Amino acid sequence: xxxxxxxxxxxxxxxxxxxxxxxxxxxxxxxxxxxxxxxxxxxxxxxxxxxxxxxxxxxxxxxxxxxxxxxxxxxxxxxxxxxxxxxxxxxxxxxxxxxxxxxxxxxxxxxxxxxxxxxxxxxxxxxxxxxxxxxxxxxxxxxxxxxxxxxxxxxxxxxxxxxxxxxxxxxxxxxxxxxxxxxxxxxxxxxxxxxxxxxxxxxxxxxxxxxxxxxxxxxxxxxxxxxxxxxxxxxxxxxxxxxxxxxxxxxxxxxxxxxxxxxxxxxxxxxxxxxxxxxxxxxxxxxxxxxxxxxxxxxxxxxxxxxxxxxxxxxxxxxxxxxxxxxxxxxxxxxxxxxxxxxxxxxxxxxxxxxxxxxxxxxxxxxxxxxxxxxxxxxxxxxxxxxxxxxxxxxxxxxxxxxxxxxxxxxxxxxxxxxxxxxxxxxxxxxxxxxxxxxxxxxxxxxxxxxxxxxxxxx
Numbered sequence: 001x002x003x004x005x006x007x008x009x010x011x012x013x014x015x016x017x018x019x020x021x022x023x024x025x026x027x028x029x030x031x032x033x034x035x036x037x038x039x040x041x042x043x044x045x046x047x048x049x050x051x052x053x054x055x056x057x058x059x060x061x062x063x064x065x066x067x068x069x070x071x072x073x074x075x076x077x078x079x080x081x082x083x084x085x086x087x088x089x090x091x092x093x094x095x096x097x098x099x100x101x102x103x104x105x106x107x108x109x110x111x112x113x114x115x116x117x118x119x120x121x122x123x124x125x126x127x128x129x130x131x132x133x134x135x136x137x138x139x140x141x142x143x144x145x146x147x148x149x150x151x152x153x154x155x156x157x158x159x160x161x162x163x164x165x166x167x168x169x170x171x172x173x174x175x176x177x178x179x180x181x182x183x184x185x186x187x188x189x190x191x192x193x194x195x196x197x198x199x200x201x202x203x204x205x206x207x208x209x210x211x212x213x214x215x216x217x218x219x220x221x222x223x224x225x226x227x228x229x230x231x232x233x234x235x236x237x238x239x240x241x242x243x244x245x246x247x248x249x250x251x252x253x254x255x256x257x258x259x260x261x262x263x264x265x266x267x268x269x270x271x272x273x274x275x276x277x278x279x280x281x282x283x284x285x286x287x288x289x290x291x292x293x294x295x296x297x298x299x300x301x302x303x304x305x306x307x308x309x310x311x312x313x314x315x316x317x318x319x320x321x322x323x324x325x326x327x328x329x330x331x332x333x334x335x336x337x338x339x340x341x342x343x344x345x346x347x348x349x350x351x352x353x354x355x356x357x358x359x360x361x362x363x364x365x366x367x368x369x370x371x372x373x374x375x376x377x378x379x380x381x382x383x384x385x386x387x388x389x390x391x392x393x394x395x396x397x398x399x400x401x402x403x404x405x406x407x408x409x410x411x412x413x414x415x416x417x418x419x420x421x422x423x424x425x426x427x428x429x430x431x432x433x434x435x436x437x438x439x440x441x442x443x444x445x446x447x448x449x450x451x452x453x454x455x456x457x458x459x
Contacts, residue, residue, distance in 0.1 A: 008134050074092060172211070173215065183199065194234075267437070290354065305380055375400070
Protein backbone atom coordinates (compact mmCIF):
# COMPACT_ATOMS: atom_id res chain seq x y z
CA UNK A 1 0.00 0.00 0.00
CA UNK A 2 1.30 3.44 -0.91
CA UNK A 3 1.82 5.78 2.02
CA UNK A 4 0.50 9.34 1.97
CA UNK A 5 3.92 10.98 2.13
CA UNK A 6 5.82 11.68 -1.08
CA UNK A 7 9.60 11.92 -1.29
CA UNK A 8 10.80 14.93 -3.29
CA UNK A 9 14.41 15.06 -4.50
CA UNK A 10 15.50 18.60 -5.37
CA UNK A 11 17.83 19.57 -8.20
CA UNK A 12 20.26 22.49 -7.79
CA UNK A 13 18.31 24.82 -10.07
CA UNK A 14 15.28 24.61 -7.77
CA UNK A 15 17.24 26.09 -4.85
CA UNK A 16 18.80 28.72 -7.13
CA UNK A 17 15.36 29.72 -8.37
CA UNK A 18 13.80 29.71 -4.88
CA UNK A 19 16.33 29.30 -2.02
CA UNK A 20 13.58 28.35 0.47
CA UNK A 21 11.93 25.86 -1.90
CA UNK A 22 12.50 22.94 0.49
CA UNK A 23 9.90 24.51 2.81
CA UNK A 24 7.19 24.41 0.12
CA UNK A 25 6.39 20.69 0.11
CA UNK A 26 4.01 20.71 3.11
CA UNK A 27 3.92 17.35 4.92
CA UNK A 28 6.12 15.54 2.40
CA UNK A 29 9.78 14.53 2.77
CA UNK A 30 12.52 16.46 0.97
CA UNK A 31 15.91 15.03 0.06
CA UNK A 32 18.86 17.12 -1.12
CA UNK A 33 21.63 15.04 -2.75
CA UNK A 34 25.22 15.81 -1.79
CA UNK A 35 25.95 16.72 -5.42
CA UNK A 36 23.46 19.60 -5.13
CA UNK A 37 25.39 20.96 -2.14
CA UNK A 38 28.63 20.65 -4.15
CA UNK A 39 27.11 22.62 -7.03
CA UNK A 40 25.76 25.33 -4.69
CA UNK A 41 29.23 25.59 -3.15
CA UNK A 42 30.89 26.08 -6.54
CA UNK A 43 28.28 28.67 -7.64
CA UNK A 44 28.27 30.76 -4.44
CA UNK A 45 31.73 32.21 -5.10
CA UNK A 46 31.23 32.92 -8.79
CA UNK A 47 30.54 36.45 -9.97
CA UNK A 48 27.12 35.49 -11.28
CA UNK A 49 23.67 36.92 -10.69
CA UNK A 50 22.73 33.59 -9.05
CA UNK A 51 25.63 33.48 -6.58
CA UNK A 52 23.61 35.34 -3.96
CA UNK A 53 20.74 32.85 -4.32
CA UNK A 54 23.22 30.00 -3.84
CA UNK A 55 24.49 31.58 -0.61
CA UNK A 56 20.93 32.17 0.66
CA UNK A 57 20.01 28.54 -0.09
CA UNK A 58 23.09 27.25 1.75
CA UNK A 59 22.32 29.41 4.81
CA UNK A 60 18.66 28.32 4.76
CA UNK A 61 19.65 24.64 4.67
CA UNK A 62 22.20 25.21 7.45
CA UNK A 63 19.55 26.90 9.64
CA UNK A 64 17.14 24.01 9.12
CA UNK A 65 19.77 21.39 9.99
CA UNK A 66 21.83 23.38 12.53
CA UNK A 67 20.95 21.40 15.67
CA UNK A 68 20.76 17.95 14.07
CA UNK A 69 23.27 15.14 14.51
CA UNK A 70 24.87 13.52 11.42
CA UNK A 71 22.57 10.52 11.89
CA UNK A 72 19.50 12.78 12.02
CA UNK A 73 20.59 14.67 8.89
CA UNK A 74 20.75 11.38 6.98
CA UNK A 75 17.49 10.07 8.45
CA UNK A 76 15.53 13.31 8.10
CA UNK A 77 15.07 16.40 10.30
CA UNK A 78 11.47 17.65 10.82
CA UNK A 79 10.77 20.84 8.90
CA UNK A 80 9.16 23.85 10.63
CA UNK A 81 5.42 23.26 10.97
CA UNK A 82 3.19 25.67 9.08
CA UNK A 83 0.16 27.15 10.81
CA UNK A 84 -2.29 25.57 8.36
CA UNK A 85 -0.62 22.13 8.30
CA UNK A 86 -1.62 19.16 10.42
CA UNK A 87 1.53 17.19 9.54
CA UNK A 88 5.11 18.13 8.85
CA UNK A 89 7.68 16.66 6.51
CA UNK A 90 11.40 16.11 6.90
CA UNK A 91 14.57 17.39 5.26
CA UNK A 92 17.55 15.12 4.74
CA UNK A 93 20.88 15.05 2.90
CA UNK A 94 21.65 11.98 0.78
CA UNK A 95 25.31 11.10 0.26
CA UNK A 96 25.17 10.06 -3.38
CA UNK A 97 28.95 9.61 -3.41
CA UNK A 98 28.43 6.25 -1.65
CA UNK A 99 26.49 4.88 -4.62
CA UNK A 100 28.36 2.45 -6.84
CA UNK A 101 28.38 2.45 -10.63
CA UNK A 102 26.13 -0.44 -11.69
CA UNK A 103 25.09 -1.79 -15.07
CA UNK A 104 22.08 0.07 -16.39
CA UNK A 105 22.78 3.22 -14.37
CA UNK A 106 23.82 6.51 -15.89
CA UNK A 107 27.48 7.48 -15.83
CA UNK A 108 28.64 9.22 -12.64
CA UNK A 109 30.79 11.64 -14.64
CA UNK A 110 27.96 14.19 -14.90
CA UNK A 111 26.34 15.94 -11.92
CA UNK A 112 22.85 15.66 -13.44
CA UNK A 113 23.39 11.92 -13.81
CA UNK A 114 24.45 11.60 -10.16
CA UNK A 115 21.24 13.31 -9.04
CA UNK A 116 19.14 11.09 -11.33
CA UNK A 117 20.95 7.99 -10.00
CA UNK A 118 20.12 9.15 -6.46
CA UNK A 119 16.43 9.33 -7.36
CA UNK A 120 16.56 5.88 -9.02
CA UNK A 121 18.26 4.41 -5.94
CA UNK A 122 15.68 5.88 -3.56
CA UNK A 123 12.85 4.74 -5.87
CA UNK A 124 14.22 1.17 -5.68
CA UNK A 125 14.70 1.39 -1.89
CA UNK A 126 11.31 2.98 -1.07
CA UNK A 127 8.95 0.96 -3.25
CA UNK A 128 5.98 1.84 -1.03
CA UNK A 129 6.43 5.58 -1.55
CA UNK A 130 6.10 7.96 -4.48
CA UNK A 131 9.55 9.33 -5.33
CA UNK A 132 9.63 12.54 -7.38
CA UNK A 133 12.62 14.32 -8.88
CA UNK A 134 11.96 18.07 -9.05
CA UNK A 135 13.99 20.03 -11.60
CA UNK A 136 13.57 23.00 -13.90
CA UNK A 137 15.94 21.43 -16.44
CA UNK A 138 13.78 20.06 -19.28
CA UNK A 139 16.59 17.87 -20.65
CA UNK A 140 17.23 16.42 -17.19
CA UNK A 141 13.52 15.58 -16.89
CA UNK A 142 13.72 13.70 -20.21
CA UNK A 143 16.91 11.86 -19.15
CA UNK A 144 15.36 10.86 -15.81
CA UNK A 145 12.27 9.41 -17.49
CA UNK A 146 14.47 7.60 -20.01
CA UNK A 147 16.53 6.14 -17.15
CA UNK A 148 13.39 4.67 -15.55
CA UNK A 149 12.31 7.27 -13.00
CA UNK A 150 8.52 7.14 -12.69
CA UNK A 151 7.84 10.66 -11.44
CA UNK A 152 9.61 13.83 -12.62
CA UNK A 153 8.16 17.32 -12.13
CA UNK A 154 8.86 21.00 -12.65
CA UNK A 155 8.75 23.28 -9.60
CA UNK A 156 5.42 25.09 -9.89
CA UNK A 157 4.83 26.46 -6.40
CA UNK A 158 5.59 30.00 -7.55
CA UNK A 159 3.59 29.76 -10.77
CA UNK A 160 0.35 31.69 -10.48
CA UNK A 161 -0.86 30.72 -13.96
CA UNK A 162 -0.53 27.53 -16.01
CA UNK A 163 -0.21 29.14 -19.42
CA UNK A 164 1.19 32.54 -20.39
CA UNK A 165 -1.89 33.17 -22.57
CA UNK A 166 -3.91 33.50 -19.34
CA UNK A 167 -1.71 36.35 -18.06
CA UNK A 168 -3.67 39.48 -17.26
CA UNK A 169 -3.41 42.03 -20.09
CA UNK A 170 -4.75 44.96 -18.08
CA UNK A 171 -7.77 45.48 -20.31
CA UNK A 172 -10.88 43.61 -21.43
CA UNK A 173 -12.16 43.91 -24.98
CA UNK A 174 -15.88 43.40 -25.48
CA UNK A 175 -17.10 41.91 -28.75
CA UNK A 176 -19.45 44.32 -30.49
CA UNK A 177 -20.76 47.48 -28.85
CA UNK A 178 -20.30 47.82 -25.07
CA UNK A 179 -23.67 49.46 -24.46
CA UNK A 180 -25.58 46.68 -26.24
CA UNK A 181 -24.41 44.31 -23.50
CA UNK A 182 -25.50 46.59 -20.64
CA UNK A 183 -29.15 46.34 -19.63
CA UNK A 184 -29.25 48.48 -16.48
CA UNK A 185 -27.01 51.48 -15.89
CA UNK A 186 -26.91 54.39 -13.49
CA UNK A 187 -24.59 57.29 -14.24
CA UNK A 188 -23.14 60.08 -12.13
CA UNK A 189 -21.33 63.13 -13.48
CA UNK A 190 -18.97 65.45 -11.66
CA UNK A 191 -17.50 68.10 -13.92
CA UNK A 192 -16.21 66.29 -16.99
CA UNK A 193 -15.91 62.96 -15.13
CA UNK A 194 -18.70 60.40 -15.52
CA UNK A 195 -19.03 57.14 -13.59
CA UNK A 196 -21.37 54.37 -14.74
CA UNK A 197 -22.74 51.73 -12.36
CA UNK A 198 -23.54 48.50 -14.20
CA UNK A 199 -24.41 44.92 -13.24
CA UNK A 200 -21.43 42.84 -12.15
CA UNK A 201 -22.70 40.09 -14.42
CA UNK A 202 -21.45 42.06 -17.45
CA UNK A 203 -17.85 41.39 -16.32
CA UNK A 204 -17.86 38.99 -13.32
CA UNK A 205 -14.06 38.61 -13.14
CA UNK A 206 -13.20 42.30 -13.26
CA UNK A 207 -10.30 43.67 -11.23
CA UNK A 208 -9.47 47.17 -10.12
CA UNK A 209 -8.02 49.61 -12.71
CA UNK A 210 -8.79 47.22 -15.57
CA UNK A 211 -9.48 49.10 -18.80
CA UNK A 212 -12.59 48.28 -20.85
CA UNK A 213 -12.77 48.61 -24.62
CA UNK A 214 -15.24 47.52 -27.27
CA UNK A 215 -14.80 46.42 -30.88
CA UNK A 216 -16.93 49.29 -32.10
CA UNK A 217 -14.13 51.65 -30.99
CA UNK A 218 -16.65 53.94 -29.32
CA UNK A 219 -16.32 53.15 -25.61
CA UNK A 220 -13.32 53.21 -23.25
CA UNK A 221 -13.66 52.90 -19.50
CA UNK A 222 -11.83 51.79 -16.38
CA UNK A 223 -13.01 49.71 -13.41
CA UNK A 224 -12.75 51.94 -10.33
CA UNK A 225 -14.72 49.88 -7.79
CA UNK A 226 -17.45 47.34 -7.15
CA UNK A 227 -19.75 45.79 -4.60
CA UNK A 228 -21.65 42.47 -4.54
CA UNK A 229 -23.91 43.40 -7.44
CA UNK A 230 -22.49 46.39 -9.33
CA UNK A 231 -19.33 47.59 -11.06
CA UNK A 232 -18.24 51.23 -11.02
CA UNK A 233 -16.85 52.19 -14.44
CA UNK A 234 -15.13 55.52 -15.07
CA UNK A 235 -15.94 56.69 -18.61
CA UNK A 236 -12.61 57.90 -19.98
CA UNK A 237 -13.50 57.82 -23.72
CA UNK A 238 -11.16 56.88 -26.54
CA UNK A 239 -10.79 60.49 -27.63
CA UNK A 240 -9.39 61.50 -24.24
CA UNK A 241 -7.03 58.51 -24.18
CA UNK A 242 -5.70 59.27 -27.67
CA UNK A 243 -5.33 62.95 -26.76
CA UNK A 244 -2.93 62.19 -23.89
CA UNK A 245 0.42 63.93 -24.24
CA UNK A 246 3.75 63.64 -22.45
CA UNK A 247 6.90 65.57 -23.42
CA UNK A 248 5.62 66.00 -26.98
CA UNK A 249 4.75 62.31 -27.39
CA UNK A 250 1.20 61.25 -28.32
CA UNK A 251 -0.17 57.68 -28.31
CA UNK A 252 -0.04 55.89 -31.67
CA UNK A 253 -2.73 53.35 -30.70
CA UNK A 254 -5.29 52.78 -27.96
CA UNK A 255 -2.90 50.53 -25.99
CA UNK A 256 -0.35 53.33 -25.77
CA UNK A 257 -3.23 55.62 -24.78
CA UNK A 258 -4.09 53.36 -21.83
CA UNK A 259 -0.42 53.11 -20.84
CA UNK A 260 0.01 56.89 -20.93
CA UNK A 261 -3.18 57.33 -18.87
CA UNK A 262 -1.70 55.10 -16.16
CA UNK A 263 1.79 56.61 -16.38
CA UNK A 264 0.52 60.18 -15.97
CA UNK A 265 -1.90 59.33 -13.14
CA UNK A 266 -0.30 60.44 -9.81
CA UNK A 267 -2.65 58.14 -7.84
CA UNK A 268 -1.10 55.04 -9.45
CA UNK A 269 2.08 53.96 -7.63
CA UNK A 270 3.01 50.99 -9.84
CA UNK A 271 2.62 50.71 -13.62
CA UNK A 272 3.51 47.40 -15.26
CA UNK A 273 4.08 47.54 -19.02
CA UNK A 274 4.36 44.30 -20.98
CA UNK A 275 4.51 43.70 -24.70
CA UNK A 276 6.73 42.88 -27.67
CA UNK A 277 9.89 44.69 -28.69
CA UNK A 278 9.10 47.99 -30.38
CA UNK A 279 5.71 48.61 -28.78
CA UNK A 280 6.90 51.78 -27.03
CA UNK A 281 7.29 50.68 -23.40
CA UNK A 282 10.54 52.52 -22.67
CA UNK A 283 9.76 55.62 -24.74
CA UNK A 284 6.35 56.17 -23.14
CA UNK A 285 7.74 55.63 -19.64
CA UNK A 286 10.63 58.04 -20.16
CA UNK A 287 8.45 60.71 -21.78
CA UNK A 288 6.00 60.44 -18.86
CA UNK A 289 8.88 60.63 -16.38
CA UNK A 290 10.16 63.89 -17.92
CA UNK A 291 6.63 65.31 -18.05
CA UNK A 292 5.95 64.56 -14.38
CA UNK A 293 9.38 65.63 -13.08
CA UNK A 294 10.26 68.65 -15.22
CA UNK A 295 6.89 70.06 -16.34
CA UNK A 296 4.63 69.19 -13.40
CA UNK A 297 7.20 68.95 -10.60
CA UNK A 298 5.48 65.93 -8.98
CA UNK A 299 8.73 64.05 -8.38
CA UNK A 300 12.28 65.16 -7.57
CA UNK A 301 14.25 62.83 -9.84
CA UNK A 302 14.18 59.98 -12.34
CA UNK A 303 15.99 56.76 -11.42
CA UNK A 304 16.59 54.37 -14.31
CA UNK A 305 17.74 50.82 -13.69
CA UNK A 306 17.51 47.52 -15.47
CA UNK A 307 18.31 43.86 -15.12
CA UNK A 308 21.31 42.69 -17.09
CA UNK A 309 22.53 39.07 -17.05
CA UNK A 310 25.81 38.72 -15.17
CA UNK A 311 25.79 42.46 -14.44
CA UNK A 312 27.43 41.76 -11.08
CA UNK A 313 30.87 40.96 -12.47
CA UNK A 314 30.59 42.90 -15.73
CA UNK A 315 29.97 46.32 -14.21
CA UNK A 316 33.03 46.23 -11.97
CA UNK A 317 35.54 45.96 -14.80
CA UNK A 318 34.27 48.98 -16.70
CA UNK A 319 35.86 52.37 -16.11
CA UNK A 320 34.17 55.41 -14.62
CA UNK A 321 31.37 56.15 -12.20
CA UNK A 322 28.34 53.93 -11.64
CA UNK A 323 26.40 55.93 -14.26
CA UNK A 324 29.24 55.54 -16.77
CA UNK A 325 29.56 51.82 -16.05
CA UNK A 326 25.83 51.38 -16.61
CA UNK A 327 25.79 53.33 -19.90
CA UNK A 328 26.26 50.32 -22.25
CA UNK A 329 23.20 48.58 -20.78
CA UNK A 330 21.08 51.70 -20.62
CA UNK A 331 21.55 52.63 -24.26
CA UNK A 332 17.82 51.96 -24.72
CA UNK A 333 17.16 54.94 -22.44
CA UNK A 334 19.59 57.27 -24.20
CA UNK A 335 18.14 56.13 -27.55
CA UNK A 336 14.70 57.15 -26.29
CA UNK A 337 16.05 60.50 -25.05
CA UNK A 338 17.44 61.12 -28.54
CA UNK A 339 14.01 60.41 -30.06
CA UNK A 340 12.39 62.87 -27.66
CA UNK A 341 14.85 65.64 -28.59
CA UNK A 342 15.70 64.89 -32.22
CA UNK A 343 13.97 68.08 -33.39
CA UNK A 344 16.12 70.29 -31.16
CA UNK A 345 18.79 72.47 -32.75
CA UNK A 346 21.46 71.07 -30.47
CA UNK A 347 20.31 67.57 -29.52
CA UNK A 348 23.31 66.71 -27.31
CA UNK A 349 23.01 69.99 -25.44
CA UNK A 350 19.28 69.42 -24.91
CA UNK A 351 19.86 65.88 -23.65
CA UNK A 352 22.54 66.97 -21.18
CA UNK A 353 20.34 69.83 -19.98
CA UNK A 354 17.32 67.56 -19.47
CA UNK A 355 19.36 64.83 -17.74
CA UNK A 356 20.52 67.49 -15.31
CA UNK A 357 17.13 69.22 -15.01
CA UNK A 358 15.21 65.95 -14.42
CA UNK A 359 18.05 64.64 -12.24
CA UNK A 360 18.18 61.38 -14.23
CA UNK A 361 20.27 58.80 -12.39
CA UNK A 362 21.38 55.46 -13.86
CA UNK A 363 21.62 52.80 -11.18
CA UNK A 364 22.56 49.12 -11.13
CA UNK A 365 19.95 46.70 -9.78
CA UNK A 366 22.72 45.42 -7.50
CA UNK A 367 22.92 48.75 -5.70
CA UNK A 368 19.15 49.16 -5.24
CA UNK A 369 19.18 46.76 -2.31
CA UNK A 370 19.10 48.48 1.06
CA UNK A 371 18.04 51.89 -0.28
CA UNK A 372 14.92 53.86 0.50
CA UNK A 373 13.81 55.86 -2.53
CA UNK A 374 11.64 58.90 -1.83
CA UNK A 375 9.79 61.24 -4.26
CA UNK A 376 11.23 59.65 -7.39
CA UNK A 377 9.98 58.28 -10.69
CA UNK A 378 11.69 54.87 -10.96
CA UNK A 379 11.92 53.14 -14.33
CA UNK A 380 12.86 49.45 -14.09
CA UNK A 381 13.49 48.17 -17.61
CA UNK A 382 13.90 44.57 -18.83
CA UNK A 383 12.40 43.09 -15.67
CA UNK A 384 11.43 39.83 -17.37
CA UNK A 385 14.95 38.70 -16.35
CA UNK A 386 14.31 39.24 -12.62
CA UNK A 387 12.94 36.63 -10.21
CA UNK A 388 9.96 37.33 -7.97
CA UNK A 389 12.23 37.75 -4.94
CA UNK A 390 14.50 40.23 -6.79
CA UNK A 391 11.50 42.29 -7.84
CA UNK A 392 10.18 42.23 -4.28
CA UNK A 393 13.53 43.61 -3.10
CA UNK A 394 13.26 46.53 -5.52
CA UNK A 395 9.55 47.27 -5.02
CA UNK A 396 9.97 47.37 -1.24
CA UNK A 397 12.68 50.07 -1.70
CA UNK A 398 10.05 52.52 -2.94
CA UNK A 399 9.10 54.98 -0.22
CA UNK A 400 6.56 57.77 0.04
CA UNK A 401 5.77 59.71 -3.12
CA UNK A 402 7.58 57.30 -5.47
CA UNK A 403 6.14 55.94 -8.71
CA UNK A 404 7.59 52.69 -10.09
CA UNK A 405 7.29 51.59 -13.72
CA UNK A 406 8.22 47.96 -14.46
CA UNK A 407 8.52 47.08 -18.13
CA UNK A 408 9.57 43.96 -19.99
CA UNK A 409 9.01 41.52 -22.82
CA UNK A 410 8.34 37.94 -21.73
CA UNK A 411 9.41 36.69 -25.17
CA UNK A 412 12.98 37.91 -24.56
CA UNK A 413 14.15 36.24 -21.34
CA UNK A 414 17.94 36.00 -21.11
CA UNK A 415 18.18 34.19 -17.75
CA UNK A 416 18.94 30.46 -17.80
CA UNK A 417 16.84 29.99 -14.68
CA UNK A 418 13.59 31.66 -15.74
CA UNK A 419 10.75 30.99 -18.16
CA UNK A 420 7.82 33.21 -19.13
CA UNK A 421 5.75 31.47 -16.44
CA UNK A 422 8.30 31.80 -13.64
CA UNK A 423 9.58 35.29 -14.48
CA UNK A 424 9.17 37.89 -11.73
CA UNK A 425 7.37 40.09 -14.27
CA UNK A 426 4.62 37.47 -14.68
CA UNK A 427 4.49 37.07 -10.91
CA UNK A 428 3.92 40.76 -10.13
CA UNK A 429 1.36 41.16 -12.95
CA UNK A 430 -0.80 38.51 -11.28
CA UNK A 431 -0.05 39.53 -7.68
CA UNK A 432 -0.82 43.24 -8.19
CA UNK A 433 -3.90 42.99 -10.39
CA UNK A 434 -6.20 43.54 -7.39
CA UNK A 435 -4.10 46.33 -5.85
CA UNK A 436 -5.83 49.76 -6.21
CA UNK A 437 -2.48 51.56 -6.61
CA UNK A 438 -1.30 49.61 -9.64
CA UNK A 439 -2.17 49.26 -13.31
CA UNK A 440 -1.03 46.73 -15.90
CA UNK A 441 -1.11 47.42 -19.64
CA UNK A 442 -0.08 44.99 -22.36
CA UNK A 443 1.03 47.18 -25.27
CA UNK A 444 -0.38 45.09 -28.09
CA UNK A 445 1.23 46.03 -31.39
CA UNK A 446 4.68 47.04 -32.65
CA UNK A 447 5.00 50.71 -33.59
CA UNK A 448 8.79 50.93 -33.98
CA UNK A 449 8.78 50.27 -37.74
CA UNK A 450 7.15 48.04 -40.34
CA UNK A 451 10.38 45.99 -40.35
CA UNK A 452 10.20 45.42 -36.58
CA UNK A 453 6.48 44.67 -36.82
CA UNK A 454 7.00 42.05 -39.54
CA UNK A 455 9.88 40.47 -37.60
CA UNK A 456 7.82 40.25 -34.40
CA UNK A 457 4.96 38.52 -36.22
CA UNK A 458 6.91 36.20 -38.54
CA UNK A 459 10.25 35.25 -36.99
